[in-house]
Amino acid sequence: MGRGRGEVGFAVAAMLARVGGFCARRRWLVLGGWLLVLVLAVGLAARFAKPLDTELTVSGLQSTQTLDQVDAEFGSGGDEGRVVFAAPEGQTLAAYQPALTALEKALNAEPTLSPAGRIGYFSVKAEQKQTDAALDQARAAGLQVEESSELAPPPSGGSSPGIGLLIALVILLITFGSLSAAGMPLLTAVLGLGVSLAGLYALTALVPVNSIAPTLAILLGLAVGIDYSLFLIERHRRQLREGAPDVRASIALATGTAGSAVFFAALTVIIALAGLAVARVGFLTQMGLAAAGAVLVAMLMALTLTPALLSLAGRRVVGRWKPRAARTAPRWAAFVVRHRGVAAVLSVLLLGALAVPVLGMRLGLPDDGDDPAGTTDRRAYDLVAEGFGPGANGPLLVLVRNGAVTREQIAALPGVATVLPPAVHGQDTLLTVVPSSGPEDAATATLVAKLRGLSPKTSVTGQTAVAIDISDHLAGALPLYLALVAGFAFVLLLVVFRSVLIAAKAVLSFLLSLGAALGCTVLVFGPLLAFLPTIVIGVLFGLSMDYEMFLVSGMHEEHRRGATAPVVSGFARGAKVVVAAALIMIGVFGGGVAGGDPVTRPIAFALAAGVIADAFVVRLVLVPALISLFGRAAWWLPKRLDRVVPAVDVEGTDLIVSRA
Known part of the structure; x- marks a missing residue:
């Protein structure tokens, strides 16, 4: 394919090569410019940032609309929580009446006692609870006193970037064999993360931002920031090892070639994350856009700051020893190609087995029952x-x-434990129904449906009903989002690699990775966060396409050069980067599992499991096996499509030819 067939790709590659050359020449200007951007972003965040939004709500649902009506008519909504107290095992609360009386007076609330008389609670507004002194006095008297999440301080936790950075440093040292080369991706990623997070917090002055959005931005921004820089550095190092005489010219060429793959890979991730808006859920859209912004900054950092740092390092970036992975990759590829049929079947069976638990997947929203056992809530x-x-x-x-419905009718329904005395406002009656099952049990969702089916004039709300409605809404939007992502992947890879089979294989392998990730998460965590599958689809799709670009682009380039074994030689070029990138991703997401809260922990786990499945089963086994099985048909494109599909040249081969 000459320049005439790859005008889009050549234009992008040529532009990026000019950017890389400029950044290599004006290295101090580029470094100073990014530091200035970081200082300005931090300053804006410090001056204008507002508190993050902690609510996970969806407007327009029956339960949320009814809750607004209940709040207006009965005043029973708001930030009401519970102070729960219990006598020691074998005793009753009657022995602690003085302490309970003091607690009742301090909280200005009536207690509710359990039938057995050992456990009770106060319903308390957050603004009523001004001091912990009364709780401490009750504890000193011998009572166990705990608080629900509405009253207790938020648990510490979140992502653990320090763990991920440490793991990344070790992996980069092993990959590059050079301290200067290993430090560059970390510096690029950390500066990019600082810019994106500061910008996100500054943005809270204009629009609300959910409290989970920064965590997702940290996890993804740090991971791809390292990966993109890693890919660029490795291309430059290979050119220097192959005898490139001029360092700056090599930097420009690496930015034009590997930088093109980074550009299109990042664009894919950004579009996938921005596509979370399809679900029409405010907090999910915020999370997707925040993560997309972090990926955008990471891409810009990789394409500008990395060339500047490479220019500062000179030839020291090559290192003094050749990592063993460079010698292992060709042997592994040759082994997979020799046993391609068995390798393809076994990898599909493994991923399919891991995906089986998805068949029993249930969705919900987090509550106090999902918090660690040691927390007060x-x-x-x-x-x-x-x-x-x-x-x-x-x-x-x-x-x-x-x-329209009586208290007795509701009490007679299966799954109802009790119905509390009603409150009346005009023609409206409010009944509090206590189910016999827990908030996350499927039986409770069934009961909500039965209550709504009693009469068109009956509405159900409350925290549990809202969570059920949000889960149903997200579950309904999931197939559309997955279809859009899969369709986008097929079109993108059809354009990039000009191959029907490569594009179809990529979509099917992504679905296998996704199924394995969600299946493992269901197996470990049980009911999943309602928005977890949607987030995992967006993020894992982007990462999967990254690995596809990095690995298959090498095979495609070798094929176009006429190599006798393009799968083996192309695999050898990209495998080291894919393995290193995947290990770094696993380390970053693993830090989120180790140090995360009940919301971020399952998300980080699902992403880590997805990366393991996609990188080590799909990319290192299934992809070379299938492309080898396809043979020459792997790069086939029907003539009708060949005339209308634009040629992108994501490998930047035309740029190499033009500079030869």
Whole structure:
């Protein structure tokens, strides 16, 4: 394919080569410019940042609309939490009446006692609780006193970038064999992460930002920031080892060739993450755009700051020893190609087996029952379940208009533990229904559906009903988002590699990786966060396409050069980068699992599992096996499509030819 067939790709590669050459020549200007951007972003964040939004809500749902009506008519909404208290095992609260009386007076609330008389709780507004002194006095008297999440301080936790950075440094040292080369991706990623996070917090002055969005931006921004820089550095190092005489010219060429793959890979991730808006869920859109912004900054850093740092390092970036992986990759590829049929079948069977638990996947939103056992809100949750039954942690509010349904009818429904006395406002009656099952149980969702089916004039709300509705909404949007992502992947790779089979293989292998990631997460965590599959689809799709670009572009380039064994030689060129990038991703996401909270931990786990499946099973086994099985048909494109599909030349081969 000459320049005439790859005008788009050549234009991008040529532009990036000019950018790389400029950054190599004006290295101090580029470094100073990015530091200035970082200082300005931090300054804006410090001056204008507002608190992050902690609510996970979706507007327009029946439960949320009903909750607004209940708040307006009955004043029963708001940030109401529970102070839960319990006597020691074998005793009752009657022996602690003075302490309870003092606590009642301090909280200005009436206690609710369990039938057994050992456990009770106060319903308390967040603004009522001004001091912990009364709680400490009750504890000193011998009572166990715990608080629900509405009243307790937020648990510490989140992503652990320090763990990921340490793992990344070790992997980069092993990969490059050079301290200067290993340090560049880390410096690029950390500066990029600082810019994107500071910019995100500064943005809170204009629009609300969910509290989970920065965590996702950290996990993804740090991972791809390292990966993109890694890919560029490795291309430059290979050119120097092959005898490139001029360092700056090599930097420009590496930015034009490897930088093109980085550009298109990052564009893919950004589009996939921005596509989270398809679900029409505000907090999910915020998370997707925040992560997309972090990826955009990481790409810009890789394409500008990395060339500047490479110019500063000179030839020291090559290192003094050749990593063993460079010798192992060709042997592994040759082994897979020799046994390609068995390798393809076994890898598909393995991924399929890991995906089986997805068939029983249930979605929900986090509550206090998902917190670690040692936290006060989790202990409060467990005490309420023990004293009043599991449904007491998720009571349902049933709003009945014009007496359409009676309390007795509701109490007679299967799955109802009790119905509290009603509150009346005009023609509206509000009933509090305590299910016999917990908030995350499938039986509770069934009960909500039965309550709504009693009459068109009956509405159900409350925290549990809202969570069920949000989960149903996200589950309904999931097939559309997955179809859009899969369709986009097929079109993108059809254009990039001009091959129907490569594009179809990439889509199917992505679905296998996704199934394995979600299956492992269901196996470990049980019911999943309602928005977890959507996020994992967006992020894992982007990472999967990154690995596809980095690995298959090498095979494609070798094929175009007429290599006798393009799969083996192309695999050898890209495998080291894919393995290093995957290990870094696993380290970053693993840090999120180790140091995360109940919301971020399963997300980080799913992403880590997805990367393991995609990089080490799909890319290192299934991809070379299938492309070898395809033979020459791997690069086949029907003539009709050949005339209309633009040629991108993502490898920058035309740029190499033009500079030869």
